[in-house]
Amino acid sequence: MRATASLLLLIGAFLAGCATEKSVHIPPETRHRIVLEALGQVGRPYRYGGATPEGFDCSGLVQYVYAQAGIVLPRTTREQYAMGKRIDDDELEPGDLLFYRFESGPVDHVAIYLGDGQAVHAPAQGRAVIVASIDLPYWKKRFVDAVRVLR
Template identity: 35%
Template structure:
């Protein structure tokens, strides 16, 4: 009985030691004879019982360890997949951020500085601040950029209108959600309007893209 108690204690201590300090695979390699220093022939019935207890203990520990590893997999994988970056959208957002810095700057016919500008002077200046060179006038900007369908507009595209003369005579930046920002002669400043407003809807003639 005393020996049986000593073996039980030893098994429990070894199980705890294995759980805390040893990897799962080596722990599975131990047999009861390695732990107690006795052979299966000498241990008899008590050895069989101890083997069962040890197997249950280690099985529980190893099972818990494996489950924990499995549960961690989604967390480790989360956010590590590749993500496609829309460079056009990113650059467009930068353009609009720059354009909005000048909200309220007065409209000045022929102006091309933040002290005051017309529509194309404004678009040229904002583009230049973002490393893009475009012509000076609305007509030239319309003739140079890549044509874009109205249904395919992206943030940062230039939208054009025919106003006081045939052809492209007014221009602004498309902001998304049907809105555009421009140096407006009617508002006498840089402002935001909707493409769906009657005047702009009727005078809209197209869009051009300079961001590739």
């Protein structure tokens, strides 16, 4: 009897832990808000070190968009890469981050996944924030990882 009660208590604690884990997940409305905010920045100018609508670099765009949804992210691409959980391409959800390598080092570019194979990028000096297919050869060739910072 005592063993059965202990087992039931252990199962209950495990299930309560599962319920707590699920309760910290970001609601779909937050993902939707991130997507809408990212789309709202399309056409804004690129500016190295920029983190406002007056001009964005890639990690500044990500930090700004997430902040509008009430989520604090670090400033640099490498810091953003380090804080999330790596996910497979087939697990991508709107709001996930896509990381790319153009130069040396682990990553040096980040974009926000919108869904349907599209992402928002602040690509380079002299350009503006854009939406681009993740399947374009230019992006596929440089892709490193998908990362989920929303849980």
